[in-house]
Each structure stands twice: as C-alpha cells, then as structure tokens.
Amino acid sequence: MQVTETLNEGLKRGYSMVLTAKELDDKVTEKLKEAQPEIEMKGFRKGKVPLPLLKKQFGQRVLGEAMQEAVDGAMSKHFEDSGDRPAQEPSVKMTNEDWKEGDDVQIEMTYEALPEIPELDLKKVSLERMVVKADEKDVDEALSNLAESAQDFADRKKGSKSKEGDQVVIDFVGSVDGEEFEGGAAEDYPLVLGSNSFIPGFEDQLIGVKEGEEKDVNVSFPEEYQAAHLAGKEALFKCTVKAVKEPKAAEINDDLAKKFGAEDLDALKGQVRERLEAEYAGAARAVVKRSLLDQLDDMVSFELPPAMVEAEAKQIAHQLWHDDNPEVQGHDHGEIETTEEHTKLAERRVRLGLLLAELGKRAEVQVTDAEMTQAIMNEARQYPGQERQFFEFVQQNPQMQQQMRAPIFEEKVVDYVLELATVKDKEVSKDDLQKAVEELDKE
Structure with missing residues (x-):
C-alpha cells in the first residue's frame, strides 16, 4: 500500500x-x-x-x-x-x-502523536511526609463511638412515654380488610423507634406509648411493596406494648471488646490505634502525592496533544457544572463552555497523566490479575446481592476494566517514584494533617 x-x-x-x-x-x-x-x-x-x-x-x-x-x-x-x-x-x-x-x-x-517524554532524575525529588500518632484522646473517642454503636437498652421508669430512639417491645397482629395475613404477626418484637425498619408511618404512631398500653396502628403498604397482594393496601396492626426501653451506651470494658472480636479491652485499644493510624497514613499519602505531582509538573515541559486537552477540559467543565447544579441528574442539558481555567487544569492533568504512564512503562509497572480481582470484589460489595452480576459485567466490558485498572496503575507508579525520591518523615498533630487535607480540597 x-x-x-x-x-x-x-x-x-x-x-x-x-x-x-x-x-x-x-x-x-x-x-x-x-x-x-x-x-x-x-x-x-x-x-x-x-x-x-x-x-x-x-x-x-x-x-x-x-x-x-x-x-x-x-x-x-x-x-x-x-x-x-x-x-x-x-x-x-x-x-x-x-x-x-x-x-x-x-x-x-x-x-x-504522543509526545516524547523527557527523562527525569527522580532522585532530585524531595518530599516531606506527615506522620501522625494516635494519642490516648483519639483512642478514647473512637472507643466511645464504638460503645455508642453497640448500645444496649434499659427499661424506662414505669409509666414513661416512649421517645424516638427508644426501643419498644411489642406483640402485634396485622389485618387487611378484617383478614389477618401471613407474616403480619409477632410476639416480643424489639422495635427501635426511628429505625425505619417497619412500614412508613408505623413507628411514628408508637411514639408516646406506655408499657401495658394497647395501640391500633393504621398504615398503608407502599405501592411498590415486595408482597404484591399487599401493595397499596390499608392495614390495621393491633399492638400491645410490653416494654419501653431507653438507649444506653455499652460500657467500655472487656465485654465490649469481645463484641468486636477482640480478646480484651487492651487488644481492642490496640486495634483501634492501628485503624486510626492507618486512616492518618492514608490522608498523609494524599498530601504527599499532591506535593509529588506538583514537583513533577514543575520538572517537565513537553507539547500536549490538543484533542486530549480539549476532551479533558470539556469533562472538567461538565463535572464542575453538575457539582454546581446537583438537581440536574441527566445529561440532556445544553453544551457547557470551557473556560481558560478548565483548560489550564486539563493541561496539568494530561501532562501528568502522560508522564506517569511513561514512567510506569519505563519501570515495567504492571497491574496483576490478583490486584484487579481484589479491586472488582471491593467495588462489587457496593451492590449487595448482585456481586456476581457485577463481576461478570466487568469481565465482559474492556472499557470498565480499563477504568478500574488506571487508578491502580497510577498508585503503583507513585509508589515507584516515592521509593526513588528523598522522603523525610515529619511527626505532626492530627490538626496539622487535617489542615493539609483541607487545603487539597481548596485547590
């Protein structure tokens, strides 16, 4: 040819x-x-x-x-x-x-064509990484939150009225058009008012009841109710209140620790400390990564493919417009014009994207099958009951696979660069780290 x-x-x-x-x-x-x-x-x-x-x-x-x-x-x-x-x-x-x-x-x-990416001496990159140790106050606060989430319920004073957040123990029998229906009755059922675990309107009508009181609760099943024969129907539940209990945070002791799978309270404290410091390390990584990208951006200069910059600028403008107009869910709106600010941000993203891709290529960075499988499994957990279908969807969709592979590849390239760079750890307070993270959001 x-x-x-x-x-x-x-x-x-x-x-x-x-x-x-x-x-x-x-x-x-x-x-x-x-x-x-x-x-x-x-x-x-x-x-x-x-x-x-x-x-x-x-x-x-x-x-x-x-x-x-x-x-x-x-x-x-x-x-x-x-x-x-x-x-x-x-x-x-x-x-x-x-x-x-x-x-x-x-x-x-x-x-x-993709541009030629210049060689960089990554050893010239100098970074400071924040390190935060979890102090006793942080651990105690986290333990208090755990105790609250593992709350128990204690009987209120006899004759007290129930409030939202209380637990009422009830017997109930439900009927539609005077006929009891299957699954509409229970005894000694512990219901937390405000949990929204029952039909809309049910729990609201039990606020203000007392122990020993009998209460008729009238509700309508939702039109989309899972049992088709009850959907949209009006129902009557005859309830007998057997106890009214107020929430009570669990005590911070060995019993609480065992509820969370720890041997004793000291072991639970150790687990909490590790989790907190892992969270701090994740935040510190985001800060040091931004600093790294800033330095890399300053170190290189090469021509950028105009179409890539234009496409990225349009995507940025589109995303920012939706952030400012959250009520618009679809994409059937008019064209969104890009500004000089959008283009400038797009140029940075394209430049860094091309640079990281080239650094990864030269270093032979690869995303393993095991890493992809783990990423897919983590994402699939967001679709309870449909994990298998999500897994199959990703396997059959190369574009989706690339979308999931890209961030893993980028993080591995960042790890590679950080290993070559000069990185000094600096111990700081949690507040200092928080301020640094907040600055990231402003940029």
Whole structure:
C-alpha cells in the first residue's frame, strides 16, 4: 500500500494511503483460497469449488473484510516503522466516495502523536511526609463511638412515654380488610423507634406509648411493596406494648471488646490505634502525592496533544457544572463552555497523566490479575446481592476494566517514584494533617 505524508505540524499527523485495485483483488483471492478447503457447493466435492466460481459467489462478501484488513495492516506497519504512538484512535476515512469495484481505494488517516517524554532524575525529588500518632484522646473517642454503636437498652421508669430512639417491645397482629395475613404477626418484637425498619408511618404512631398500653396502628403498604397482594393496601396492626426501653451506651470494658472480636479491652485499644493510624497514613499519602505531582509538573515541559486537552477540559467543565447544579441528574442539558481555567487544569492533568504512564512503562509497572480481582470484589460489595452480576459485567466490558485498572496503575507508579525520591518523615498533630487535607480540597 502506498503511504504519503500530508501533515506534520507539532503532534498532528496526516497520511494519504492508496490501496490499489490489484492489491485488493489479491487480498480477496488470498482469503478465498484460505476458505476454499472448507467450502461445499452443489456439483462439487468439498474443497474442490473452482476459485473463479468462489469469487463470483462470495467475492462481494469478502471485499469489505479484505479492505479492512489491508488498512489495519498498513496502519500497524506505519506505527511500527515510524515509532509514533497515537494519543487517541486515529481518524480513518475513504476519500473517493464514488469508488466502485476495480478502482483503487484512497484513504486518509489523521491522528495526534504522543509526545516524547523527557527523562527525569527522580532522585532530585524531595518530599516531606506527615506522620501522625494516635494519642490516648483519639483512642478514647473512637472507643466511645464504638460503645455508642453497640448500645444496649434499659427499661424506662414505669409509666414513661416512649421517645424516638427508644426501643419498644411489642406483640402485634396485622389485618387487611378484617383478614389477618401471613407474616403480619409477632410476639416480643424489639422495635427501635426511628429505625425505619417497619412500614412508613408505623413507628411514628408508637411514639408516646406506655408499657401495658394497647395501640391500633393504621398504615398503608407502599405501592411498590415486595408482597404484591399487599401493595397499596390499608392495614390495621393491633399492638400491645410490653416494654419501653431507653438507649444506653455499652460500657467500655472487656465485654465490649469481645463484641468486636477482640480478646480484651487492651487488644481492642490496640486495634483501634492501628485503624486510626492507618486512616492518618492514608490522608498523609494524599498530601504527599499532591506535593509529588506538583514537583513533577514543575520538572517537565513537553507539547500536549490538543484533542486530549480539549476532551479533558470539556469533562472538567461538565463535572464542575453538575457539582454546581446537583438537581440536574441527566445529561440532556445544553453544551457547557470551557473556560481558560478548565483548560489550564486539563493541561496539568494530561501532562501528568502522560508522564506517569511513561514512567510506569519505563519501570515495567504492571497491574496483576490478583490486584484487579481484589479491586472488582471491593467495588462489587457496593451492590449487595448482585456481586456476581457485577463481576461478570466487568469481565465482559474492556472499557470498565480499563477504568478500574488506571487508578491502580497510577498508585503503583507513585509508589515507584516515592521509593526513588528523598522522603523525610515529619511527626505532626492530627490538626496539622487535617489542615493539609483541607487545603487539597481548596485547590
């Protein structure tokens, strides 16, 4: 195939490619010869159908496939010979729209090449990493929160009225149109008022009841209720209040520790301390990563593919617009104009994205199957009961796989750079770390 350069400006490239009629015909013949041994036709033994007859019968069908393969082959050879790497999928179109069989095929290919990324001496990167130790006050506060989440309930003074947050122990029998229904009755049922675990309106009507009181609760089942025969129906629940209990935080002792799987209180404190310091370390990593990216951004300068910057700027503008207009859920709004600020941020993101990708390529950073599987499993937990379907969806969707692989790859490249950089740990307070994290959100 004849390939002629038509554009070479900055990172923009253009080529005219001519697939001659003979080359195309030879390609069709080659494909028919490959298929010939398996073709059967009336009057001929399998594999013995003459090539001219095959061409007459199947030539038109094979023509498009042969043309596509020839173009793909020419593109692959061009990129191999030139060393170019397209920033995005090349634009390929046929220019002689009046083409007919027997004519040469004229094709135009345009793309933006990825720039050459300069070598960096990563040992020149100097960073300070915040380290926060969990003090006794932090641990005690976390333990208090655990005790509150593991709250018990104690009987209120006899004759006290129930309040939201209290637990009422009730017997109840439900009926629709005077008929009791299956699953509509229970005894000694502990119901926390305000938990929204019952039909809407049920718990509200039990606020203000006393021990020993009988209460009729009238509610309507939701229209989308899971039991179709009850959906939208009005129901009466006859309730007997057997106890009214107030919430009481669990005591911070060995029994609380055992509730959370620890051997004793000291062991639970150790676990809490480790969890807190892991959280602090995660926040400190976000701060040091931003500092690292800032330094890398200052260290490099290279031409950026305009289309990549434009696409990124549009995405940034779109996301920020939705952040400012949370009531708009869909994307059927007018076009959102990009500003100089959007473009400047896009340039930084594209530059750093290309740089990290190149650093990872040179360092042969790979995302393992085990890391991908773990990431998919973590994401799948957000869809209770549909984990299997989510896993299968990701396996069948290469674009989704790439979206999940990209952040893992980036973090591994950051780890690689941090290993080479000069990083000094500095012990700071939790408040100092919090301020640094808040500054990240402002930028």
